[in-house]
Amino acid sequence: MTFGGRGGPAGTGGPGRGTGPAEEPAAAQRPDLRRVLALFRPYRATLIGVLLLIVLGAATGVVTPFLIRAIVDVALPEQRADVLAWTVGGLIAVTVVSSALGVTQSMLSTRVGQSVMHDLRVSVYSHLQRMGLGFFTRTRTGEIQSRIFSDIGSMQAVVTSVMTQIVSAAAGVVMALVAMLALDWRLTLFSLIALPFAVWMNRRVGRRRRAIVRTRQEKAADLSAGIQESLSVSGILLGVTMGRTQALSDTFAADSQELADLEVRSEMAGRWHMAVFTTLMALFPALTYFLGGHLLFADPTGEGVTIGTLVAFIALQSSLFPQLNGLLRVANQVNSSLALFARVFEYLDAPILIQDAPDAVALEAATVRGEIRFEGVDFTYPGAEEPALHGIDLVIPAGKHTALVGATGSGKTSTGYLMARLYEPTAGRITLDGHDLREITMDSLAASIGVVTQETYLLHATIAENLRFARPGASDEDLVSACRIAQIHEHIESLPEGYATVVGERGYRFSGGEKQRLALARTILRDPPVLLLDEATSALDVATERAMSGALDAAARGRTTVSIAHRFSTIRHADQILVLQHGRILERGTYDELVGRGGLFAQLALADARRDDAGSSAPEETTVRP
Incomplete structure (x- = not known):
């Protein structure tokens, strides 16, 4: 929504005012993930601490199934009060330690994420301050505001928590798989049958969401520019004196509806695929009981699969699948957010045409x-x-x-x-x-x-x-x-x-x-x-x-x-x-x-x-x- 066309001649004889490049290069649409990770480099010491907490939390989490197996296979059948006492105490300790580690990790990761957000905002703002008048005669103010606030704001979830969620889920998945292999390798392989399908589906959905997110942010920028133009003092004067207030409201309503539709599409992209995968994962515990029962029947001596092993395995599996599902979902979210990083990096990569020469002199x-x-x-x-x-x-x-x-x-x-x-x-x-x-x-x-x-x-x-x-x-x-x-x-x-x-x-x-x-x-x-x-x-x-x-x-x-x-x-x-x-x-x-x-x-x-x-x-x- 704007008062004028996007390419009319500027009043100074310069280029017309527009929204930016009409067609972004492929490299801009798919930024190097290493460049995104480089944003975290100044905070690597804190991130190392976060990673250690994540690994420690994941290791603590896999202790629980083994304690449960000790209760089922030893403490209860043999009526061992001492074993029951220390295993129950261990379960309580694991819960307390996991909660403390989770809070500390969340505090540190949020602090790092907000610092990265701050650095990115300041970098974009400082870069734009040096861009020169020519850039601003071609770019709407609302478009600039949208990239600084809307695009960077939409990245907040990614830079404050998603990265640590990926590491946390990945560590949890690895720890759970190691523990499951230690319990029974046959049940472990059975549990991973659907994983290749899930990875393929996740990448397909990610491509769709990235395209939708970029279109959504461009529409949000148009809406922001329209608001900035039409609700300024000059805009109100122009709209009222030209009798265009209702037309502007109608245009705004149409643009807002289009943005709302894009929000729905972005939110729902791949939901049916993920629902199918989630349903399939929910069936695996029952199928594991079925397979584990047959393994137990085939080896009644209990040297292969015991009741405690089966119960502990199901507990690990119940922990693995949500983490695996969350890992794929978060990876999909990161994949989608690359469109936001691309839009911000476009500004950071815009050349500064007028700047101090290396040997510039300062006049008094x-x-x-x-x-x-x-x-x-x-x-x-x-x-x-x-x-x-x-x-x-x-x-x-x-x-x-x-x-x-x-x-x-x-x-x-x-x-x-x-x-x-x-x-x-x-x-x-x-x-x-x-x-x-x-x-x-x-x-x-x-x-x-x-x-x-x-x-x-x-x-x-x-x-x-x-x-x-x-x-x-x-x-x-x-x-x-x-x-x-x-x-x-x-x-x-x-x-x-x-x-x-x-x-x-x-x-x-x-x-x-x-x-x-x-x-x-x-x-x-x-x-x-x-x-x-x-x-x-x-x-x-x-x-x-x-x-x-x-x-x-x-x-x-x-x-x-x-x-x-x-x-x-x-x-x-x-x-x-x-x-x-x-x-x-x-x-x-x-x-x-x-x-x-x-x-x-x-x-x-x-x-x-x-x-x-x-x-x-x-x-x-x-x-x-x-």
Whole structure:
């Protein structure tokens, strides 16, 4: 369920937004089991302890049938009170020890499993943090959330208990088989007749369930993405104003029903096969009594099969079959869960295209002058056919104001993206104070270039917390100073809760101009030597933009400023203006020089002036919305 198609063009000229790869390779669908086991490697010491407890518990469990045989064959027939006492005491001790071992094993295995879950979540989240803007223009937020929470959450049973259940059941099966062979090899072979059929059936069911589970998780991701889009503030506004609320509810109901059907199919896959096997296993004790009775009749001396041996064997068999059945069922569950691991490993294996070079240098923001150069820069968005920029050569002088203008799609925003290293050029290079951006650490580059975009993003937190996101150690005085420069301090002080006011999701409790000034204050708080303003006022009305211009002028003092401008009133006094068209620089000069030439800039400036004359002059709303 989504508002738009999956492959439409992105607003930046980049690739369209989708759900991820349309077709996963076979290797992704069947991850190497060794890679899954490698997740447990940091906890191998604890796992060794768990394995020892499992083996000890399994060994303790097989003692019981031998104690029962002693009671049946010795204590009761011979009326030996001493034998009866120590065998009954042994049964009680076995029960107590088994329970204590089980609780300890469960605690340790759960702790290891939760640690693995934590490591996996953090690994995926940290990897995605470094994926770069291009990945997120192609992937829905709901899809990412689904893989981190739904997929990894669904693995919880596997990593917390299933692995130890497999080892525990396997140890129990081995111990039981050894004990059964010690009692009578003929009855043991008879008990294992159906095992090859069970293994074959289990593998067949596992393949079916793995395919269903992958489809189920993909549908769950679609549902999660639909919820994230339609139940956000923007989604609600769009749905209500377009009269699509009922249609969205109907779509959600259909998707939810499909997911429910997949859940049923996943749960019921192979249940009839397992029911047949379980029924067959339930018949074996009776058949064993029949076979054992005939063996006893054939050897009345009791040297082969005794009554105690037969009773003890049935007790072992009653323990073996449930463990064997559980082992096959758990193995089937692990086989199915490989689809979940595959989806998570797809993200972990996604290449990080923009990262620190091995010899990257960390610049001190205080020493950065702020001169930026583009030298023969070409850039094409991943998956696009036409270049967004071609042959860009420009110098942005330190401490000066440079403006980029042009029609929609001319390459202004792409230039800003490259400057902030959200993408990397296809050809050529970009330097900051003579350093290639690819040779500068990402952290120091972010500290040197502050970005204020058209789409302001504020956290659902207090004003102070939003500001300190840029500099966690900032004092209250630092917040006030930044807000004064951004010309928003007086308004914050007028609010009942001041800097403790919660801004609401994405800042919807504040007007457009207020959100822009809060975002500007957040950037100023970091005190970057270079300020990149990406159409920071294009969404504001004329009156609000004029109020915002004063804040921008104050913030730009003493810094290298690059304005990607939609309205020309904000760049009238820029030191240089670059006019872009179809990814190339068409004109350069000051405002007056470019107007005097009567070229493209003059046409754009005239059109902008007409829009301003027709614009609203209503004062900006400054009341916090409930």
